[in-house]
Amino acid sequence: xxxxxxxxxxxxxEEAQKRAFLREGKAEYKVTVHMGTCGIAAGARQVMAAxxxxxxxxxxxxxxxxxxxxxxxxxxxxxxxxxxxxxxVIYGDLTPEKARQIVASHLVNGxxxxxxxxxxxx
Amino acid sequence: xxxxxxxxxxxxxxxxALGAAQLKEQLERExxxxxxxxxxxxxxxxxxxxxxxxxxxxxxxxxxxxxxxxVQHVRKIVEEHLLKGRVVKxxxxxxxxxxxxxxxxxxxxxxxxxxxxxxxxxxxDPLNIEEYIARDGYxxxxxxxxxxxxxxxxxxxxxxxxxxxxxxxxxxxxxxxFTRRAEGExxxxxxxxxxxxxxxxKDRLILEGDPHSVLEAMAIAGYAVGAREGYIYVRAEYPQxxxxxxxxxxxxxxxGLLGERILGTSFSFDVKIRRGAGAYVCGEETAxxxxxxxxxxxxxxxxxxPPQRGLWGKPTVINNVETxxxxxxxxxxxxxxxxxxxxPTCPGTKVFTLxxxxxxxxxxxxxxxxxxxxxxxxxxxxxRGGHGLKLVQTGxxxxxxMTPDLLDVPMAFDTLPRYxxxxxxxxxxxxxxxxxxxxxxxxxAEFFLHESCGKCxxxxxxxxxxxxxxxxxxxxxxxxxxxxxxxxLGHYMKATxxxxxGQAAPNPLLRCLEFFxxxxxxxxxxxxxxxxxxxxxxxxxxxxxxxx
Numbered sequence: 100x101x102x103x104x105x106x107x108x109x110x111x112x113e114e115a116q117k118r119a120f121l122r123e124g125k126a127e128y129k130v131t132v133h134m135g136t137c138g139i140a141a142g143a144r145q146v147m148a149a150x151x152x153x154x155x156x157x158x159x160x161x162x163x164x165x166x167x168x169x170x171x172x173x174x175x176x177x178x179x180x181x182x183x184x185x186x187x188v189i190y191g192d193l194t195p196e197k198a199r200q201i202v203a204s205h206l207v208n209g210x211x212x213x214x215x216x217x218x219x220x221x
Numbered sequence: 222x223x224x225x226x227x228x229x230x231x232x233x234x235x236x237x238a239l240g241a242a243q244l245k246e247q248l249e250r251e252x253x254x255x256x257x258x259x260x261x262x263x264x265x266x267x268x269x270x271x272x273x274x275x276x277x278x279x280x281x282x283x284x285x286x287x288x289x290x291x292v293q294h295v296r297k298i299v300e301e302h303l304l305k306g307r308v309v310k311x312x313x314x315x316x317x318x319x320x321x322x323x324x325x326x327x328x329x330x331x332x333x334x335x336x337x338x339x340x341x342x343x344x345x346d347p348l349n350i351e352e353y354i355a356r357d358g359y360x361x362x363x364x365x366x367x368x369x370x371x372x373x374x375x376x377x378x379x380x381x382x383x384x385x386x387x388x389x390x391x392x393x394x395x396x397x398x399f400t401r402r403a404e405g406e407x408x409x410x411x412x413x414x415x416x417x418x419x420x421x422x423k424d425r426l427i428l429e430g431d432p433h434s435v436l437e438a439m440a441i442a443g444y445a446v447g448a449r450e451g452y453i454y455v456r457a458e459y460p461q462x463x464x465x466x467x468x469x470x471x472x473x474x475x476x477g478l479l480g481e482r483i484l485g486t487s488f489s490f491d492v493k494i495r496r497g498a499g500a501y502v503c504g505e506e507t508a509x510x511x512x513x514x515x516x517x518x519x520x521x522x523x524x525x526x527p528p529q530r531g532l533w534g535k536p537t538v539i540n541n542v543e544t545x546x547x548x549x550x551x552x553x554x555x556x557x558x559x560x561x562x563x564x565p566t567c568p569g570t571k572v573f574t575l576x577x578x579x580x581x582x583x584x585x586x587x588x589x590x591x592x593x594x595x596x597x598x599x600x601x602x603x604x605r606g607g608h609g610l611k612l613v614q615t616g617x618x619x620x621x622x623m624t625p626d627l628l629d630v631p632m633a634f635d636t637l638p639r640y641x642x643x644x645x646x647x648x649x650x651x652x653x654x655x656x657x658x659x660x661x662x663x664x665x666a667e668f669f670l671h672e673s674c675g676k677c678x679x680x681x682x683x684x685x686x687x688x689x690x691x692x693x694x695x696x697x698x699x700x701x702x703x704x705x706x707x708x709x710l711g712h713y714m715k716a717t718x719x720x721x722x723g724q725a726a727p728n729p730l731l732r733c734l735e736f737f738x739x740x741x742x743x744x745x746x747x748x749x750x751x752x753x754x755x756x757x758x759x760x761x762x763x764x765x766x767x768x769x
Contacts, residue, residue, distance in 0.1 A: 103482075104485045108484065111351065115352065126282070139304075147225075151223050151225055152223075154223045155223035165225065167307075
C-alpha cells in the first residue's frame with residue numbers, strides 16, 4: 100500500500116509500533132505464566148495459548164506475556180501472575196477458560212478476579 | 222496474532238560467516254518442534270556493535286542476550302528459555318542471572334557510547350520497512366517535504382556542523398549548498414559505500430543493520446539540492462549490504478517513499494545501486510564517479526569539484542554512508558541537539574571499528590573528542606595478551622598513525638592533523654609491541670603498491686620504490702642512506718601525487734620513520750630486528766608478517 104500523506108505515515112508508524120512494542124519495554128501489565136514441569140503437566144501451555152489468543156482478539160498492546168519456572172506451589176498449577184508496577188497478583192488452579200476471563204476482567208477492565216487469587220504482593 | 226516474544230538473530234556478513242544462517246534455521250526448527258511458532262517470532266537484525274559478540278540471539282521482552290551462540294546451543298535456549306522461561310545462564314551475555322525471566326533489563330550500549338548513526342542497528346529487522354517506520358523512520362523525510370524549503374534543510378545541516386564521515390571531514394551542509402547553487406536542471410546524489418580502507422567496516426554494518434536510514438537521507442539530500450536521482454556505489458564484496466539495500470529500495474518504492482510523488486507531494490526521487498569491482502581508488506569520489514559512468518576508475522582533475530561537475534558532468538553531492546545516516550536524526554531533533562554531542566568544533570559522534578590486537582572487536586559509536594586511551598583501554602578492553610601498545614593506525618593505512626604519546630589527544634577531524642595524524646574513516650587498527658615497525662610499514666606500503674591506479678608517477682613508482690627499500694632493510698641490506706631516501710620519497714609523494722590516496726600513502730611511513738627512528742636504525746646500523754621478525758638475511762623470507 101502506498102503512503103500518500105504524512106497522516107498515512109503516522110498511522111503506519113502507530114501500527115508498526117504496536118507490533119514491535121514488546122521490544123520497547125513499555126507496557127502496563129506483565130503476565131507471567133509459570134512453566135515448570137509441574138505447570139506444563141497441569142496445562143500451563145493451554146493457559147498460555149488461551150491468554151495469547153485472547154490478547155490477540157482484543158488487540159491489547161499494553162501487555163507483555165512471559166514465562167517463568169515453578170514457584171513451589173505445584174499443587175495449585177497452572178499459575179499465572181499479573182504485575183502492574185509493584186503490585187503483583189497470583190492466580191492459581193487455572194483453566195484456559197478462566198485465563199480468558201482474567202484477560203477480560205483484569206487486563207482490560209482492571210478488576211482483579213478475587214475468587215481465583217491465591218496470593219498478592221505490593 | 223499476538224507474539225509473546227520476539228527472538229532476534231544477528232544476521233550480518235560477519236555473523237553469517239560464524240554460522241548465523243544455520244542458527245536461525247535451527248531456531249525455527251526447534252520452535253516449530255515444540256509448537257511455539259504462533260507465540261514466538263523469529264526476526265533478523267543487524268550488528269549491535271562491539272557491545273555484544275557475534276553471533277547473538279536477543280530475546281524480547283525479556284531483554285536477554287545470548288552471545289556468542291552456536292547451533293548446538295539452540296535446543297537448550299528454546300527448551301529452557303522460550304518454553305519454560307528459565308534463563309540459560311551459561312550462555313547469558315546481558316540480562317539478570319536469576320532463575321526465571323522476571324526482571325526486564327533494557328538492552329543498552331556500552332558506557333561512553335552514544336548512538337546516533339547506530340540507533341537502530343541490532344534492534345530492528347532491517348528487512349522490514351515497518352520496523353524502521355516504528356522508530357521514526359521516514360518522519361524526517363515527511364517533515365522536510367511538508368514543512369521545510371530546500372534552503373531551510375541546507376541551513377539545518379549547515380548549522381548542525383556535520384562533517385563528512387568518509388575521512389576528509391568536509392562540512393556536509395556546504396557541499397549541499399554548492400550543489401544547490403550550481404547551475405543545471407539535472408543533479409545527482411551519490412552515496413559512497415565503497416568502503417575499502419583495511420580495517421574499516423562501519424558502512425557495511427550500517428547498510429546491513431539499517432539500510433533505510435541511508436535511503437531516507439538520500440531522498441532528503443535530493444530534495445535539498447534539487448536532484449531526482451541517486452546512486453549508491455557499494456563494493457561487490459558486500460553482498461549482504463547489497464541484498465539489504467535491494468530489499469529496502471523495493472519496500473520503499475512499494476510504500477511510495479521512493480519513486481514518483483513521494484508522500485503525495487510533487488517531489489520524486491529514486492535510488493539505484495552500482496557495484497564496485499574492488500578497486501581501492503574508487504573510494505576516491507571522482508574515481509567513483511568515473512566508475513559509475515562505466516569508465517576505468519581513475520581520479521579526475523579537481524577543480525571542478527563534484528558539486529560543480531560530478532556524475533555525467535552534472536552537479537553532484539557525494540556523501541559517505543555514515544554521514545547520511547546522521548541526517549534523519551538531525552532533521553528531527555534539530556541542529557542544536559547535534560551540536561550538543563561531541564566537541565564545539567567537531568560535533569556529533571563517530572563510528573569506530575576496533576580491530577587488531579585488542580580484546581573487544583567491532584563497532585562502537587562514541588562522541589567526537591573521545592581519547593584513544595578511552596577507546597583502546599576502556600571500550601576495547603586493552604591489548605590482547607597483556608602486551609604493550611605500539612601504535613594505532615586510525616582510518617586505515619591512508620589515515621593517521623597514533624603512537625602511544627598521543628593516547629590522550631581528543632579524537633576529532635580538527636585536532637588530529639595538529640599531530641600529523643588524521644581521523645580518517647574510523648578504523649582503529651591496534652598493533653601491539655611484538656610487531657616490528659619495518660614489517661608494519663612494509664605491509665601498508667605493499668597495500669598501496671597493489672592498489673595504486675597507475676595514473677600518476679609519484680604514486681605508481683614511489684610506492685614500488687618504498688616497498689623495494691623496505692624489503693632491503695628487512696633482509697639486513699639497508700643503509701642509513703635508505704632511511705633518508707624513504708623520507709625523501711614520502712615527502713615527494715605527499716607533495717606531488719595526483720589524488721588524495723597517493724598523497725596519503727606515505728603518511729604512516731613518515732610518521733613511523735620519525736617516532737620509531739631507533740628501530741629503523743637498529744635494522745640498518747646493527748643489522749638487527751629488535752622484535753625478531755625480519756629475517757635480516759639476504760635470501761630468507763620474514764618469519765611472521767603482519768596482516769591487517
